[in-house]
Amino acid sequence: METVLQQLINGLSLGAIYALIALGYTMVYGVLRLINFAHGDVYMLGAFAGYFLANALQLDTNPSIFGAVVVTTGAMAICAGIGILIERLAYRPVRHHSRLTSLITAIGVSLFLEYGGQVVFGATPRFFPQMVRSEIYSVGGVQITNQNLLIIVVALLMMFGLRFIVQRTRIGKAMRATSYNLSVARLMGINTDFIIAFTFALGSALAAAAGVLVALAIPRIDPLMGLMTGLKAFVAAVLGGIGSIPGAMLGGLLIGLMETGLSATAYSTYRDAVAFAVLILILLVRPAGILGASGPEKV
Amino acid sequence: MRLALSRCTLHRLALTVAYVLLTTIACERRPGTGGPESTTGDILVGMYGSLTGDGASFGQSSREGTELAVDEVNAAGGLLGGRRIRLLVEDDQSRPEEASNAVTKLVTQDKVVAVLGEVASRRSLAAAPISQKYQIPMISPSSTNERVTEVGDYIFRVCFIDPFQGEVLAKFAFNDLKARRVAILKDIQQDYSVGLTDSISKHFAALGGDVMEPVSYSTGDADFKAVLTQVRSQKPDVLFATGYYPEAAIIVRQARELGMKMPILGGDGWVGDALRNGREALNNTFISNHYSGDNPDPVVQNFVKAYRSTFKREPDAIAALAYDSVKVLADALTRAGSTDGPRLRDALATADVQGVTGRLKINEKRNVDKPAVIQEVTYVEGDVKFVYKTTINPN
Numbered sequence: 001m002e003t004v005l006q007q008l009i010n011g012l013s014l015g016a017i018y019a020l021i022a023l024g025y026t027m028v029y030g031v032l033r034l035i036n037f038a039h040g041d042v043y044m045l046g047a048f049a050g051y052f053l054a055n056a057l058q059l060d061t062n063p064s065i066f067g068a069v070v071v072t073t074g075a076m077a078i079c080a081g082i083g084i085l086i087e088r089l090a091y092r093p094v095r096h097h098s099r100l101t102s103l104i105t106a107i108g109v110s111l112f113l114e115y116g117g118q119v120v121f122g123a124t125p126r127f128f129p130q131m132v133r134s135e136i137y138s139v140g141g142v143q144i145t146n147q148n149l150l151i152i153v154v155a156l157l158m159m160f161g162l163r164f165i166v167q168r169t170r171i172g173k174a175m176r177a178t179s180y181n182l183s184v185a186r187l188m189g190i191n192t193d194f195i196i197a198f199t200f201a202l203g204s205a206l207a208a209a210a211g212v213l214v215a216l217a218i219p220r221i222d223p224l225m226g227l228m229t230g231l232k233a234f235v236a237a238v239l240g241g242i243g244s245i246p247g248a249m250l251g252g253l254l255i256g257l258m259e260t261g262l263s264a265t266a267y268s269t270y271r272d273a274v275a276f277a278v279l280i281l282i283l284l285v286r287p288a289g290i291l292g293a294s295g296p297e298k299v
Numbered sequence: 300m301r302l303a304l305s306r307c308t309l310h311r312l313a314l315t316v317a318y319v320l321l322t323t324i325a326c327e328r329r330p331g332t333g334g335p336e337s338t339t340g341d342i343l344v345g346m347y348g349s350l351t352g353d354g355a356s357f358g359q360s361s362r363e364g365t366e367l368a369v370d371e372v373n374a375a376g377g378l379l380g381g382r383r384i385r386l387l388v389e390d391d392q393s394r395p396e397e398a399s400n401a402v403t404k405l406v407t408q409d410k411v412v413a414v415l416g417e418v419a420s421r422r423s424l425a426a427a428p429i430s431q432k433y434q435i436p437m438i439s440p441s442s443t444n445e446r447v448t449e450v451g452d453y454i455f456r457v458c459f460i461d462p463f464q465g466e467v468l469a470k471f472a473f474n475d476l477k478a479r480r481v482a483i484l485k486d487i488q489q490d491y492s493v494g495l496t497d498s499i500s501k502h503f504a505a506l507g508g509d510v511m512e513p514v515s516y517s518t519g520d521a522d523f524k525a526v527l528t529q530v531r532s533q534k535p536d537v538l539f540a541t542g543y544y545p546e547a548a549i550i551v552r553q554a555r556e557l558g559m560k561m562p563i564l565g566g567d568g569w570v571g572d573a574l575r576n577g578r579e580a581l582n583n584t585f586i587s588n589h590y591s592g593d594n595p596d597p598v599v600q601n602f603v604k605a606y607r608s609t610f611k612r613e614p615d616a617i618a619a620l621a622y623d624s625v626k627v628l629a630d631a632l633t634r635a636g637s638t639d640g641p642r643l644r645d646a647l648a649t650a651d652v653q654g655v656t657g658r659l660k661i662n663e664k665r666n667v668d669k670p671a672v673i674q675e676v677t678y679v680e681g682d683v684k685f686v687y688k689t690t691i692n693p694n
Contacts, residue, residue: 003532006557010524123392124355125545127576136556143558218521218549219576263525269487269515
């Protein structure tokens with residue numbers, strides 16, 4: 001029983017990581033119908049931005065909550081800028097071409113960031129400084145660290161925050177309009193270029209927050225860290241229903257739980273296969289995902 | 300999924316092209332025996348290692364140990380009538396396929412007389428067949444998997460092997476830590492970890508202990524909580540993590556986060572800078588190692604002093620073994636009186652040199668019989684220290 005409960009906690013902690021990243025995928029897809037494969041790499045850049053900021057503030061030797069907040073905010077701002085740049089330089093020029101063009105561009109951007117990262121940062125993994133002292137809470141034989149707890153809480157907050165922005169604010173309304181029909185939205189006086197840039201900035205900031213939080217819990221970062229995690233988060237977004245914000249959260253948690261469940265058996269080395277098996281299954285059985293709307297595609 | 304596939308295919312294509320190119324070059328430039336340059340000028344020695352990537356600490360330490368020894372040999376007047384050793388270093392990025400590319404380049408293009416490397420057994424195993432094929436002796440400083448020197452009669456090593464290391468660890472766990480029930484985490488991608496796991500299981504069971512079914516993970520994994528939770532439910536007295544330092548650090552940390560307070564043991568693969576990622580969780584962990592820097596033997600202390608003054612840090616066992624591999628090579632070159640591959644091989648096969656890590660007497664399997672030390676891993680003031688506990692001799 002204790003073991004099962006612990007595995008549930010492990011699964012939720014892992015799933016919250018995927019959920020955090022999946023939120024960014026789903027939002028960009030929701031507005032642009034573009035699968036931004038570079039999103040996992042922005043997550044990596046967020047972790048590196050946090051790494052350099054934290055070292056500049058010397059947080060490893062004197063950890064502080066305030067410092068951690070500064071580092072996370074800084075990394076989010078940097079990545080928001082990078083997100084806008086990526087959109088401006090890579091996606092906007094091909095926006096009016098076919099969707100396949102954008103998709104291939106996204107793969108190109110992803111490869112560029114991964115291998116560019118290897119040139120700039122080096123391929124050697126680095127250790128993320130411990131900005132927050134690690135604490136372990138134990139309840140009835142079940143352990144959870146403050147870092148994992150933080151990830152779960154932040155993922156939930158971000159989900160609600162995003163939902164609030166999209167559903168309740170003016171800019172959110174503009175995002176929904178752009179998502180519904182870009183040309184008509186523009187005719188109605190919405191600055192769609194700005195809305196799309198804003199979407200990328202927001203998504204990239206979320207990825208950066210995820211990068212910093214994950215690096216706190218698992219302090220090893222390298223330029224390819226976004227590859228596998230990003231792909232699994234993408235699967236999580238598809239599983240939950242890509243385009244749906246609660247769906248991304250649900251998908252992330254489910255993938256985390258499934259992976260943990262499999263790791264607990266004798267087939268632990270197949271854990272990476274779980275996400276992709278799920279992707280194939282969901283595309284066969286319910287392509288719109290669990291919470292996705294499966295209406296006819298508008299033309 | 301399509302994305303992952305296309306990337307894979309691209310990689311494979313690039314590799315195939317590289318391989319074809321390399322083998323073509325190799326065929327064209329296959330050296331004739333005793334070229335005109337082989338009796339004068341610098342003696343070219345190749346070193347390949349993981350200077351970047353997951354195993355970067357291994358590569359850096361090896362390089363420093365090797366350079367120190369080469370500088371000493373050159374400062375003492377060189378070899379074979381005053382010829383200097385010139386070291387050519389290739390980075391394999393911690394990848395086995397790059398290791399074999401690196402050795403192919405060193406042997407066929409640079410025409411080195413001997414190759415030094417690697418640390419990780421998997422990469423040594425990938426590159427050794429090339430050395431063997433071209434009859435250029437290879438000395439692995441610190442690959443402990445038994446199969447490395449079994450590749451052929453041109454492959455040597457200057458460290459102990461895993462069947463012995465596993466015995467040492469099993470005995471320490473059973474006799475000193477009084478463990479009766481142990482769990483093992485192994486990295487199925489690394490020949491080293493798989494071999495060491497088998498050896499520990501065999502010897503611990505032979506002592507009368509109970510070994511749980513080993514749990515597998517892969518290099519690069521970062522979340523071990525699920526497998527550790529399963530291990531925890533079976534209540535082992537001791538946990539072995541037989542992989543390399545990057546994962547070992549995270550395993551130790553996450554085990555402690557799950558409230559697992561038992562001793563955690565590892566092999567020489569734990570010796571790397573990223574181990575300090577384990578932080579306070581490293582308390583109550585032990586490793587088997589090749590050498591201890593606090594050994595008062597003047598041979599060891601002179602090495603430590605020279606290394607410290609050159610590189611401004613403490614030498615680890617990987618650096619010490621790399622240093623020893625050069626000393627064995629220099630001795631063999633002198634005795635062979637030539638840089639010719641087969642003659643150098645014969646000289647290496649009869650080497651008997653006093654090294655920093657002990658007496659290096661090459662046996663009929665091209666291995667050395669050396670004692671192992673058990674060290675306690677401690678985390679003090681932001682850095683990992685290995686504290687000497689005991690020495691265990693081979694039978």
